[in-house]
Amino acid sequence: MNYQIVIKNIDTVNEVEGYWTDEDLVQLLEKFNYPDGATADKASLPELLEMAISDYEPNEAAEIVLQYKLGDQLNEGQIEQISHNMLIDKVCEEYPEIHMQGTLFHTNQLLFKAYNGKFPNAKASVVHFSMTPTDGEAQKLTAENVLKLLNSGLSDRNLIKRLFETQISGNTPFPEAESIVWELTTEDNVNYDLITSENWINKEDITDSEFEAVLEDIEEEA
Structure with a gap:
């Protein structure tokens, strides 16, 4: 099917609002030895968690959240290694298990905020676009x-194109797409919002804001 694609905007963000639920925050508070999270005002939970986290050494806090x-x-052993590496590198962009990168990003940014920058600052992209058949x-x-x-609108320097050229450009299955795209939402099946790592898609990756593309049928593997 033929589509007309319009890239409306790409927002670069330090955190994805709504990822950490109130239940997540309450459970994390318990793990950081703050047992009264369940009775605390919901609006105060993020600040309480930041204070609770800051009582721990950064790598210890990373282990708990991981x-x-x-x-x-x-x-x-893997958790301990990642907790130390997170203080040095953007593990959420480099970890070979792509399906974990989104969770590692959210964990990294929670710790980055709690420790005022002791962890590297990773970023996400929120891509707003329309795809009209x-x-x-x-x-x-x-x-x-x-x-x-x-x-069709991505630069040849784009990381997805370089790593998955065959999968992204034709009718070959592309199962990694579900891990690269952290969230994909639409209310009308035309206008979409996509959230992913800035490492996968950023503003410089877009060569055309309006273009046409053909969606081929995927050939199922025998």
Whole structure:
């Protein structure tokens, strides 16, 4: 199907609002030995957590948050290593398991804020765009669909294009798209908001703000 794509804006942000729920904050407060989070005013939870976190050494705090978010996917040794590496590098951009990068970003930024910059400052991109079919009715697009359609407007320097050239440019399956795209929302199947790492898509990556692209049918692997 043919689409007309318009990139409206790309916002660069330090955190994604709403990622940490009140329940997350209450549970983290308990893990940082602040047991009264459940009865605290909901609006004060982020500030309380920042204060509770700051009583710990940075790598210790990182271990606690990582255990809470990724303890079912990483062992203690991996968590300990990541907690130390996070103080030096943007692990959320470099970790080889792409499906964990989003969670590592949110963890990194929670700690960056609590420690006033002791952790590297990673950034995310919020891409606002429309994808309008020129020869049919609009249907809800997947992360894979969206990245394949955006390909025509991305610079050759873009990291996704360099790492996944075959997957993003044709009818080959692109399962990594679901991990690269952290959030994809639409209310009308035409106008979309996409959240990902600035490392994957940033303002400099867009060569054209308006362009046409063809979404091919994916060839299923035998």
